[in-house]
Amino acid sequence: MLFAVLIPLIITLSIPFLSKFKGKIHPGVFVFFVPLGIFIYFVRYVGEGFSPVLESNPWIPSMNIFMDFYLDGLSLLFVLLISGIGALVTLYSIFYLHKSEKLAHFYVYLLMFMTAMLGVVLSDNIYVLYSFWELTSISSFLLIGFWNHREGSRYGAMKSMLITVFGGLSMLGGFILLHVITGTSSIQAMIADTDAILGSAYLPLILGLLLLGAFTKSAQFPFHIWLPDAMEAPTPVSAYLHSATMVKAGIFLVARFSPIFTGYQWFFIIVSGIGILTLCWASYMAVRQTDLKGILAFSTISQLGMIMAMLGFGTKAAVFAAVFHILNHATFKGSLFMIAGIIDHETGSRDIRKLGGLMTLMPISMTLALFGTFSMAGVPLPFLNGFYSKELFFENALDIGDTTLWIATMMKQVIPYLAVFGSIFTFVYSMYLFFGTFTGGQKLEELPKKPHEAPIGMLAAPIILVGGVIIIGLFPNLFNESFLAHAAEAISGEEVHKHIAFWHGLSPAFFMSLTVVALGTLLFVFRERWWKIYQTIPGSLSFNKVYNRLLSGLDVYSANLTNSYMNGSLRRYTALIISTIFLVTTTVMIGTGGFTWKTDDLAAITYPELLVGVLVSVAAIATIFAKDNVAAIIILGVAGYGQALLFVFYRAPDLALTQLAVETITVALLLLCFYHLPQLRTRTEGLGIKLTNGIIAIAFGSMMALIGISAHSSKWFSVISDYFLETSHDLGGGDNVVNVILVDMRGLDTLFEITVLGIAAFSIYTLIKLRRSKEGE
């Protein structure tokens, strides 16, 4: 299985070489065999005697992360969908994409996506699952933005990326919590440890985070907004990713984890509530669309909502219906996308207002679309698979499992009505899609191309899919025991046996179907009368607006925040830095009781030193008030020499010498530099700024004084200087201990201090000598 998962990724390496033949053979021809091979590899497993297979490959064993692949009925269903539809989509893309496109890029992304998707559905390890999950987001991003010269493509790709990655990261959070609680990273082991998860205090958080991941990926309300914008992708991508596979990854996730959560009331409430809401909202919104792919995008969203709702119901029959509808939806929606692509390809437009009367020009596409749309609408005919799953959906909406929570019992009353409401609009948009495109007057003058039937190669893939629609429609029980029952068993944890019949008496579900068809027909026929309602609901309200506001608001907010303190004034930065140091240090010192005061073990106060100390302080303060630059420099010199005197008092002859020398040179340099800039003597400053600066300076100074006193008052251990004093003569061969320390004991400091001086000297030299005239650059 490892090989089967990774083979598309391995094949990508050869794509650049294959595109060398681009002139003669379409690279898609080579790629076609990859999903086909995978399909054949996995189809061997289908059969009544199927039992789950686990394959373990070490990846990061030290962190308990194994590339475990677990093939049960659910994975098998998805694997076959991914590889089967993948093969058909590749076939279709060979005829859809012209050789002048960047085909190498396209097939690399597509194969990358295939690996990612196979990995998602087969992984048993949560971290491996997450890695593949994000790879689907990335490859979907690349595919949506395939025509990256278009503004819309870039916008759609960005949007889908932001939303799905947001969900993916939430899901990772849920996974980590699950790992912490159960102590294992294997999904099957977690399912075996359900009680621990259900008993955990983090249960609501886990459920919320996991569902965020699933809902964003599967375009559930209100995260559905990325899917219509993802229609900017080439049509094979929309058919593959955004109808059959990737958007079902969220469904897969919910299905995979539902054995853990089925007993939990909130799982039912959230999953079926959001599912039903998505179904109704998206089918209502789909009628409003004018772009063929736009209709199909909203239709996909609503169908996904329906599947999600059935998973939420959690009964055996509902789970089976969900699985059945996953299969059915993949067949008819895949074919409808391909037909929309054919229409786009052959007429040059996807705008349903410009299309019409294509029935005679494109008879084969028309026939295929007829089956697809009628199946989607759930028209009760015995050769359309959509009808069966819709009927099962109604049955299950009426028969929701036992619940005790008041909100759940309330929902039980409402769900059947909402289900019918959503289905009516599904019927309306399906009819609109079909009749709007293929019947009515021809508007050939509005179309960029003269429409004609597509080549047979392009029609092959939708023909096969529609064949699937009809075969499942005629023999609804064909795959039940060998295939679907295993998938349903993997979700519900029990054996599921279900017989589907076209005619099953005058049940309530049948009347619901009749209502849908009757009301749907009425609404469709009189659509001109009521379409104005869209101007009031939703009118200008939309979640796209929320998304755009959020995004631009975030930009504006961060820009404002940054500009509020990064205004380019260095003084302001310095003031902020110093205030921050002051605040943090003071808080920490006070919080830890750092400020102490002890008067023992102090040196005696003598007047000469006191006098010099006062002198230094006064001189330092006087530099501030000196009006004249030269005066300020001289006063600075006074402070420096005062400091040298202090060093003399404190028995530091070397320091005093150095300080004297350095102070002399500094003062000389200052005078040299600024005596030559006499014109720059502007010093006007507002009182407010003076006051603020004064407060900052005084606060910082007092803090440092207090720290000095506290440091002296809390000496914890004796000094190591005794060692220097004892060994200076014998080991260092010198009596001046300070100098011995500088060149013997801690010679490295001195070495680099010399380096510092050297660098400073070089820099000064460069600054003065190296001049590049402004024009000469």
Added chain:
Amino acid sequence: MEIIMSVVAGILFAAGIYNILQKQLLRIVIGTVILSNGAHLFIITMGKLKRGAPPVLEYGITEYADPLPQALVLTSIVISFGLTSLLLVLSYRAAQENETDNMEKLRGNHDE
């Protein structure tokens, strides 16, 4: 004495900071010089003040001033001198090239 010297160091810090926050380049250079003076005094004070002879070994004397802070301060003086002179020449050149030494006018471009 240590307490007084801590206060003196604190005053030096305050004066240095105030100078650094001014808008004239020269004042900023003066501020850094005062600030480093304050730091040096701080380090010396953190050792013990006036406990014995200067740390030059002489027969018969057992009490010496702590030599380690002195060595540290010596290193620091030299480094801050190098820095000050570089800063000085840099601000001199900046004032000369831009024809202003007003920090409020010396702002980066929009791409910073």
